[in-house]
Amino acid sequence: MPLKIQYSNFDLECGTDEAGRGCLAGPVTAAAVILPLSFNNSLLNDSKQLSEKNRNQLKSIIESEASHFSIQHIFEAEIDKINILNASIKAMHQSISNLNIEPNYIIVDGNKFKPYKSIPHKTIIKGDGKYLSIAAASILAKTYRDLYMEQLHEEFPMYNWKRNKGYPTKEHRDAIKKYGPTKYHRKSFRLLPEQYQLDL
Numbered sequence: 001m002p003l004k005i006q007y008s009n010f011d012l013e014c015g016t017d018e019a020g021r022g023c024l025a026g027p028v029t030a031a032a033v034i035l036p037l038s039f040n041n042s043l044l045n046d047s048k049q050l051s052e053k054n055r056n057q058l059k060s061i062i063e064s065e066a067s068h069f070s071i072q073h074i075f076e077a078e079i080d081k082i083n084i085l086n087a088s089i090k091a092m093h094q095s096i097s098n099l100n101i102e103p104n105y106i107i108v109d110g111n112k113f114k115p116y117k118s119i120p121h122k123t124i125i126k127g128d129g130k131y132l133s134i135a136a137a138s139i140l141a142k143t144y145r146d147l148y149m150e151q152l153h154e155e156f157p158m159y160n161w162k163r164n165k166g167y168p169t170k171e172h173r174d175a176i177k178k179y180g181p182t183k184y185h186r187k188s189f190r191l192l193p194e195q196y197q198l199d200l
């Protein structure tokens with residue numbers, strides 16, 4: 001089923017989504033996107049359904065064709081301080097506030113959000129597979145975060161972040177067990193199963 005261009009009747013509807021919420025290392029990254037009502041792309045979908053090649057191709061299309069877009073990171077120290085849910089919502093709020101124009105309606109992937117100013121909003125479960133602006137935000141959040149983790153990989157190649165992007169894969173956890181956590185790891189997360197102790 002093709003994705004819809006809009007949920008509301010507002011002319012400046014913004015879609016927002018985040019990436020990296022379940023990772024053990026690195027930031028949580030959010031994007032906000034306002035698309036023109038004429039926008040259409042049959043390839044655009046939830047970023048998790050697409051190959052890396054297609055995500056990168058769509059990133060360029062979204063950046064050139066979106067009316068407005070913004071991407072924001074919330075880093076691990078703040079995630080540890082305010083928790084991952086609050087950090088995810090804060091990243092979405094910051095991405096909305098950094099748009100070149102204020103939206104008059106916000107649609108959010110998932111079921112958790114806090115009101116942004118007095119702008120009406122709607123949370124939509126699996127919204128990145130239903131609405132183009134949320135799908136576009138999911139693409140930008142994912143591709144920008146992946147690029148950031150690939151840069152961090154150069155500093156700590158033993159964790160192979162260029163491949164696992166900080167997610168809790170066996171390879172990543174084995175590296176934490178062997179080398180310990182880095183400054184980019186989220187200390188409030190369970191980095192290893194309980195039978196292992198880490199010196200944080």
